[in-house]
Amino acid sequence: MKxxxxxxxxxxxxxxxxxxxxxxxxxxxxxxVAPAAVAEICAFLKNDxxxxxxxxxxxxGVDYKxxxxxxxxxxxxxxxxxxRDRHKMVLKVELPRxxxxxxxxxxxxAIANWHEREVYDMYGIHFDGHSDLRRILCPDDWVDYPLRxxxxxxxxxxxxxxxxEKQFAERAQEGEDLGTDPYRAG
Amino acid sequence: xxxxxxxxxxxxxxxxxxxxxxHGVLRLELETDGEIVxxxxxxxxxxxxxxxxxxxxxxxxxVIPFCDRMDYIASMNNSLGYALAVExxxxxxxxxxxxxxxxxxxxxxxxxxxxxxxxxxxxxxxSFTPFLHCFREREKVLxxxxxxxxxxxxxxxNWVGGVSxxxxxxxxxxxxxxxxxxxxxxxELDKLLSYNKIFLERxxxxxxxxxxxxxxxxxxxxxxxxxxxxxxxxxxxxYCGYETYDFxxxxxxxxHGPLGSCWDRYYVRVREMEQSLGLIRQALERLxxxxxxxxxxxxxxPAKSExxxxxxxxxxxxxxxxxxxxxxxxxxxxxxxxxxxxLSLLPAIAKGGMVADIIAIIGSIDIVMGxxxx
Numbered sequence: 001m002k003x004x005x006x007x008x009x010x011x012x013x014x015x016x017x018x019x020x021x022x023x024x025x026x027x028x029x030x031x032x033v034a035p036a037a038v039a040e041i042c043a044f045l046k047n048d049x050x051x052x053x054x055x056x057x058x059x060x061g062v063d064y065k066x067x068x069x070x071x072x073x074x075x076x077x078x079x080x081x082x083x084r085d086r087h088k089m090v091l092k093v094e095l096p097r098x099x100x101x102x103x104x105x106x107x108x109x110a111i112a113n114w115h116e117r118e119v120y121d122m123y124g125i126h127f128d129g130h131s132d133l134r135r136i137l138c139p140d141d142w143v144d145y146p147l148r149x150x151x152x153x154x155x156x157x158x159x160x161x162x163x164x165e166k167q168f169a170e171r172a173q174e175g176e177d178l179g180t181d182p183y184r185a186g
Numbered sequence: 187x188x189x190x191x192x193x194x195x196x197x198x199x200x201x202x203x204x205x206x207x208x209h210g211v212l213r214l215e216l217e218t219d220g221e222i223v224x225x226x227x228x229x230x231x232x233x234x235x236x237x238x239x240x241x242x243x244x245x246x247x248x249v250i251p252f253c254d255r256m257d258y259i260a261s262m263n264n265s266l267g268y269a270l271a272v273e274x275x276x277x278x279x280x281x282x283x284x285x286x287x288x289x290x291x292x293x294x295x296x297x298x299x300x301x302x303x304x305x306x307x308x309x310x311x312x313s314f315t316p317f318l319h320c321f322r323e324r325e326k327v328l329x330x331x332x333x334x335x336x337x338x339x340x341x342x343x344n345w346v347g348g349v350s351x352x353x354x355x356x357x358x359x360x361x362x363x364x365x366x367x368x369x370x371x372x373x374e375l376d377k378l379l380s381y382n383k384i385f386l387e388r389x390x391x392x393x394x395x396x397x398x399x400x401x402x403x404x405x406x407x408x409x410x411x412x413x414x415x416x417x418x419x420x421x422x423x424x425y426c427g428y429e430t431y432d433f434x435x436x437x438x439x440x441x442h443g444p445l446g447s448c449w450d451r452y453y454v455r456v457r458e459m460e461q462s463l464g465l466i467r468q469a470l471e472r473l474x475x476x477x478x479x480x481x482x483x484x485x486x487x488p489a490k491s492e493x494x495x496x497x498x499x500x501x502x503x504x505x506x507x508x509x510x511x512x513x514x515x516x517x518x519x520x521x522x523x524x525x526x527x528x529l530s531l532l533p534a535i536a537k538g539g540m541v542a543d544i545i546a547i548i549g550s551i552d553i554v555m556g557x558x559x560x
Contacts, residue, residue: 026491026492027274027275027491027492027493028492028493028494054401054402055401055404056404057404057494057496057503057505057522058494058505058507058520058522060507060518060520060522062509062517062518062520063518067511067517068511068512068513069490069511069512070511077507079494079505079507083401083417086422090494109402109404110399110402110403110530110531111402111403111404111527111530113530114526114527114530122238135231136230136231137230137231137234137559137560138231138234139231146236146239147238147239147242151239
């Protein structure tokens with residue numbers, strides 16, 4: 001089992017120019033790396049005999065638009081774990097909100113294939129070299145990326161109404177006569 | 187197996203989305219060559235209810251009922267993972283009674299979930315009777331839950347910092363009664379199903395998941411243990427005081443056919459129920475005094491931070507990635523579902539088998555679509 005500081009040191013020795021930022025003070029220490037190098041770094045983390053990150057626990061996207069504390073950006077977060085040595089690591093990649101793209105890691109961990117499809121589906125982040133980058137949860141012809149903070153829900157989908165209808169309580173508050181009040185009716 | 191003999195004309199077969207043995211609305215596109223499956227393409231998303239988007243628009247405690255609705259077979263375990271993640275984010279410690287109650291309910295729920303899984307699996311394979319036995323027993327657990335918190339399926343029980351209700355009077359005795367009564371039923375199930383010749387033929391040589399595949403696809407829970415890897419978060423990264431309980435982690439042994447087959451995964455679940463009963467007994471014995479609402483915060487407002495936390499649900503490792511910006515509403519809630527990861531392996535393990543094997547494989551990996559599509 002290796003401490004976060006040791007893992008960071010190994011990474012810094014191996015990729016001195018690609019490590020952009022790191023934090024050890026927070027709840028779970030993380031490392032921010034350059035987008036173009038992420039596949040290379042992940043392959044190293046998995047194959048290095050001293051680190052052996054054999055599982056990708058989670059791959060998530062985050063949209064920081066509208067955050068009170070963080071600058072506006074998209075982020076892809078990799079939660080790695082070594083089942084052999086039982087150490088953990090959080091790897092982050094920061095991307096611009098327009099034309100976000102980074103290399104895929106599906107050849108390193110097979111599960112990344114579906115996780116990356118989900119991030120593409122929800123945030124519109126392109127994974128270069130991905131073998132099957134299609135939408136996974138939304139229909140293939142869905143417009144826009146739902147988990148972006150500035151997403152606007154469409155009114156219709158293929159001619160069907162897609163927006164939520166007003167609840168009865170809302171309609172009553174707006175003063176609509178719903179005909180259910182015995183004191184007001186007739 | 188001499189499957190080449192069944193080869194014939196190529197055909198694309200749509201299985202689902204409403205197929206009784208897909209355990210939810212899952213559509214599989216099969217490219218078949220006679221009876222042999224050449225390729226499987228899973229299409230998911232039919233049950234997508236925008237959980238993650240919803241969670242970004244309601245306060246922290248309000249997310250819990252939505253968590254329940256992801257894996258509706260094991261709601262107790264789902265909300266437990268979320269509550270623990272938020273508590274970690276806030277640095278909140280709960281008292282011993284809450285911890286013990288959480289273990290108790292999680293294990294009862296695990297028994298109920300495995301019963302459903304085993305029962306429906308047997309029915310998929312063509313054995314109807316075990317289903318009735320399993321559902322009869324599951325009903326008793328649901329009755330206990332109904333008595334506890336008023337709901338049979340979606341409990342909203344684990345809150346941030348505590349649980350919603352303390353146990354009612356007489357609950358301990360009734361639970362003990364259930365455990366004593368249920369133990370022989372497992373042996374009965376073994377006789378009825380586990381070593382049944384037809385059942386063995388259908389499952390013991392089918393859907394083999396190798397160790398490398400399991401790790402690369404992040405397969406977890408009983409599916410991973412079926413492949414012979416004794417990995418259980420309750421042992422490896424204990425939460426709720428699991429380290430103080432005495433229990434074993436059953437693994438697949440490959441007694442019938444190769445290791446990691448459908449039968450191994452099925453049998454791990456059977457053995458796990460026995461362990462869960464032991465855990466329930468221990469939890470009942472030690473149940474300390476305390477107020478279950480003692481540590482529930484007036485206002486859940488974690489400082490700016492983020493956490494990835496995972497727990498062992500009946501289906502494997504359920505992970506919550508929470509990002510807080512210091513407000514009352516979570517900035518991001520991402521769920522890593524154990525069913526999602528294991529379903530991504532389906533094309534690899536189903537390839538080259540027979541059409542009927544697909545049913546056996548899907549039943550054995552025990553997926554719940556509500557959790558995959560979220």
